[in-house]
Amino acid sequence: MHDAVGAKTLDIMAGAKNYNRWLFDQIRPWLASPVAEVGAGTGTFTKMISDLGLAVTAIDYNHQYLKVIEKNHLGISTLEMNLEKPWPQALRDKFSSVIALNVIEHIANASQALANIFAMLRPSGRVIILVPAHRWAYGALDKNLGHVCRYTKIGLKNLLEQSGFKVINMRYINPLGLIGWWLTGKIFNQKQIKSSQIKLFDYLSKPILLLEKYIPMPFGLSIFCIAQKV
Numbered sequence: 001m002h003d004a005v006g007a008k009t010l011d012i013m014a015g016a017k018n019y020n021r022w023l024f025d026q027i028r029p030w031l032a033s034p035v036a037e038v039g040a041g042t043g044t045f046t047k048m049i050s051d052l053g054l055a056v057t058a059i060d061y062n063h064q065y066l067k068v069i070e071k072n073h074l075g076i077s078t079l080e081m082n083l084e085k086p087w088p089q090a091l092r093d094k095f096s097s098v099i100a101l102n103v104i105e106h107i108a109n110a111s112q113a114l115a116n117i118f119a120m121l122r123p124s125g126r127v128i129i130l131v132p133a134h135r136w137a138y139g140a141l142d143k144n145l146g147h148v149c150r151y152t153k154i155g156l157k158n159l160l161e162q163s164g165f166k167v168i169n170m171r172y173i174n175p176l177g178l179i180g181w182w183l184t185g186k187i188f189n190q191k192q193i194k195s196s197q198i199k200l201f202d203y204l205s206k207p208i209l210l211l212e213k214y215i216p217m218p219f220g221l222s223i224f225c226i227a228q229k230v
Contacts (some may be wrong), residue, residue, distance in 0.1 A: 007064075009145060010041045012195050016202045019174070022209045023101075024048045025130050026173070032096035032207045032228050033097030033167055037118060038083055039103030043069035043076065047101075050076050057095075059083075083113040101105055102131040102222075105147045121229045126166065129225045137221075144192065153222055165227035167193060170190035172220030173212060176205050 014020070024045060033054040040046050040058035042065050049056040050073065058069050061082040070079055081087060085106055098117050107113045117127050132142065132150040142150065157167050180201055184190045 007042075008064075009193055010044075012193055012198050014042070014044050015195060016198050018202045018206055019177075020044060020048075020208065023130075024076065026224060027099065028052070030097065030126055030128050030169075031099075032126070033115075035097045035099065036097050037099045038103075039100055039106075040069065040078075041065050043073050045101060046071050046076055046083065077147045082198065083107060083116055084109055086112070087116045087119065091116075093120070093122050095120050096122055096125050097208035098125070100127065100129045102132070104129060104132050104140075105149060105151065106145075108148050110148075110159055111163060115166070116161065118164050118229055125229045127227050127229075128229055129160075130154070130222050131225075133220055133223045134178065137178060137182050137186065139182070139192065140189045140191045141181060142184030153223060156223055156225060160225070160227045164230065166230045167225060167227045169224075169226040172217045172222070173224045174205070174209075174221040175217050175219055176208050177201060178219060180198075193197060 013045065025220065026047070031049065031052070031054060035049050035054050035056045036059055037046050037056065038059045040060045043058055046056055046069060047057045057077040058066060059078055059079045059081050060066055061080065063080055066078040066080055069076055074157055083103065098121055104110050104113055121127065132147060133152070135150050135152065138147070138150050157170065160167055180197065184193070184197065
């Protein structure tokens, strides 16, 4: 059920072109080659990384997602692995950057997932993480997508530090998205995002995303975090 909903959601979210470009602009300054994207899905952001000329490996437990990447994005390496299980020695100290966008919230044993990411990073390597924010916003959308939880800043920070990381940047992003998510999943108990809703959000969010460049947001749909292996 979660895989089917997740696949449909990935397709719908790929249509949020303004937001995806803006989010990638936040990610790009922190990238160093080689890069791994864990939970790469069907490769929306993997392709953006590759287009920068960086070596990138798309990692996912879902073989069908990786087949889509291999078909549509030639030259991108793929690897089928489960972030919840210990990883092979061959991945240790392999990457300078790891990206995990809307991944950790799906994993009950987040400590194991972060231990894997820590192991695969080179010394001083960075992980770029995006997780859903605010526990009070957990609703039908989260449950249907297989989210184990939504995170607080302090909770995510503690989890990262316990895993050996040093947090160097953490902030809320996308306040408009949080309002829409709360209304849709919490008030109206909607279980699936609609394409029309994403298109409306993508249009309305442009001025707010521009504002986020200059003003820290007091709340948001997600927590954007950069942490370094120490």
